Amino acid sequence: MEVRDLTLRFGGVTALADVAFDVGDRQICGLVGPNGAGKSSLFNCVNGYYRPSGGSIRVGGVDVLSVPAHRMVRLGIARTFQHPTLQPDRTVLDNVLLGGHSTLSGTVLSAMLALPGERRRERALVTRARELLDSLGLAGVERTSAGDLPYGSQKRVEIARALLSGPRLLLLDEPASGLTHSEVGEVGELISRIRADHGLTVIVVEHHMGLISAVTDHVVALVSGRKVAEGTAQAVQSDPVVVSAYLGAA
Numbered sequence: 318m319e320v321r322d323l324t325l326r327f328g329g330v331t332a333l334a335d336v337a338f339d340v341g342d343r344q345i346c347g348l349v350g351p352n353g354a355g356k357s358s359l360f361n362c363v364n365g366y367y368r369p370s371g372g373s374i375r376v377g378g379v380d381v382l383s384v385p386a387h388r389m390v391r392l393g394i395a396r397t398f399q400h401p402t403l404q405p406d407r408t409v410l411d412n413v414l415l416g417g418h419s420t421l422s423g424t425v426l427s428a429m430l431a432l433p434g435e436r437r438r439e440r441a442l443v444t445r446a447r448e449l450l451d452s453l454g455l456a457g458v459e460r461t462s463a464g465d466l467p468y469g470s471q472k473r474v475e476i477a478r479a480l481l482s483g484p485r486l487l488l489l490d491e492p493a494s495g496l497t498h499s500e501v502g503e504v505g506e507l508i509s510r511i512r513a514d515h516g517l518t519v520i521v522v523e524h525h526m527g528l529i530s531a532v533t534d535h536v537v538a539l540v541s542g543r544k545v546a547e548g549t550a551q552a553v554q555s556d557p558v559v560v561s562a563y564l565g566a567a
């Protein structure tokens with residue numbers, strides 16, 4: 318992914334100002350910064366929720382900003398949210414299958430008529446969803462209502478939902494927030510394993526510096542919408558501008 322001169326304004330607020338960085342293929346990039354730094358805004362630009370005021374974002378050479386938001390999944394971009402956005406009354410399996418919906422190539426008519434090709438694709442999707450749940454340690458809960466799962470498991474279901482679309486770029490928004498200490502360690506292992514198993518590029522927004530240090534190849538720090546540091550997790554965490562921004566926000 319290549320981000321160049323990315324600028325996003327909301328009226329008088331500049332959420333992102335001339336942000337530029339690259340994320341290499343199959344890298345895990347951490348995006349850090351105090352509250353209001355612009356991390357979520359950047360994710361929202363990458364997956365088409367926000368239209369930047371200027372600059373460019375290219376993923377796999379494709380200009381993301383020229384693609385309508387509903388086509389982002391086909392571009393290979395998927396994301397999770399800080400607070401899981403599951404349908405609580407639907408089963409875990411149904412929730413994961415929602416992530417594969419846009420990959421079905423059949424028309425509405427063929428789905429309504431339940432044509433054989435469509436049924437085959439649906440069956441393949443269910444098989445894939447079950448494999449993903451299994452690989453994320455959720456094999457026993459596919460028929461449970463998503464809202465009945467513990468918070469940490471709901472976050473994993475969201476990851477499974479994102480993976481079902483077969484992304485090349487996965488955006489993880491605060492995967493460790495609200496988790497216990499031991500769950501944070503497990504999420505770190507999970508992120509590394511997902512990259513290895515799925516050959517993905519991952520960008521992870523996270524305040525938990527232990528997780529950032531454990532999983533990332535490269536870290537970008539934003540403060541007040543500007544990139545202030547970039548490099549290894551260790552270098553960024555000891556950067557004086559980053560340290561003083563976090564202290565100021567504490």
Ligand SMILES: Nc1ncnc2c1ncn2[C@@H]1O[C@H](COP(=O)(O)OP(=O)(O)OP(=O)(O)O)[C@@H](O)[C@H]1O
Nearest residue numbers: 327330331332350351352353354355356357358359
């Ligand atoms: N839809 C919006 N309308 C107006 N201002 C917004 C909107 N979204 C974000 N902002 C502003 O843009 C700035 C960056 O916010 P953003 O949520 O991207 O920061 P963040 O780094 O993700 O913070 P946090 O860690 O608290 O989630 C803030 O000043 C915020 O108030």
